[in-house]
């Protein structure tokens with residue numbers, strides 16, 4: 001089915017894009033890669049009289065490093081561009097690897113990071129990793145701007161803290177602790193992950209594990225008991241012993257995740273996947 005008629009606007013600056021939104025309000029929406037939006041428009045699940053295409057706004061596609069070491073990823077960066085970016089590959093190889101495995105090549109070259117975050121379909125990869133990395137979301141509306149932590153951006157299935165008139169401008173990943181390594185592991189029967197687990201582990205100086213599970217509930221969730229157990233481990237333990245000590249803590253914690261049965265699998269199956277994938281992600285950080 002074709003989408004209902006709409007007027008397409010193609011601003012070339014962020015200010016112009018926000019100005020269009022201020023004029024057309026609820027009758028308009030933003031378009032990035034269109035991999036989710038166009039499907040919904042064609043199915044006539046959504047209808048807008050005005051579509052504001054953000055692809056001609058150069059600053060939304062930029063990936064750069066700030067002086068304080070924050071990696072800034074423009075929200076219109078595609079998964080493919082992120083996977084190939086030298087800065088991401090050098091600073092966050094685990095995130096580059098994740099981006100290289102999203103969906104299929106057609107989705108990766110068109111779909112953007114901002115699109116997957118704003119659409120908020122829970123069976124996605126990047127939100128889990130960005131929470132584990134303590135990333136922040138930079139949002140702008142006509143005349144104002146704000147940032148908020150990734151963990152506060154995701155509110156539920158297809159729901160985020162982004163106001164209707166706001167553009168997600170960039171995703172800001174702070175410098176990670178010294179020696180930190182990150183890894184993401186996921187599994188699913190469909191094109192999207194049934195469960196994904198992200199780990200960021202620093203073993204230089206004070207030990208710090210950031211461990212998050214995604215897709216299993218409406219928003220990515222932290223695993224604080226396993227994190228605390230990891231942070232209390234002696235620094236010189238070999239990797240196999242580390243896992244022996246963390247496994248029972250994680251098993252107890254995973255058993256309480258409020259998962260539900262759906263087409264991606266049964267709740268118990270998904271809780272089991274959390275344990276398997278967490279072990280793989282943690283081992284990838286340690287080797």
Ligand SMILES: Cc1cc2nc3c(=O)[nH]c(=O)nc-3n(C[C@H](O)[C@H](O)[C@H](O)COP(=O)(O)OP(=O)(O)OC[C@H]3O[C@@H](n4cnc5c(N)ncnc54)[C@H](O)[C@@H]3O)c2cc1C
Nearest residue numbers: 030032033034035036037103111112114115118124125168
């Ligand atoms: C077949 C298929 C398989 C997939 N598999 C996976 C997978 O394995 N893992 C995974 O993580 N994801 C997967 N996805 C999701 C994919 O990552 C997203 O479809 C894609 O990233 C969305 O980006 P987009 O630029 O196309 O968004 P669009 O479709 O253009 O936009 C989506 C929504 O976000 C809004 N929006 C977009 N950008 C902004 C912005 N900067 N500011 C404000 N609002 C904005 C739009 O208004 C729209 O409501 C899959 C998708 C498909 C179609």
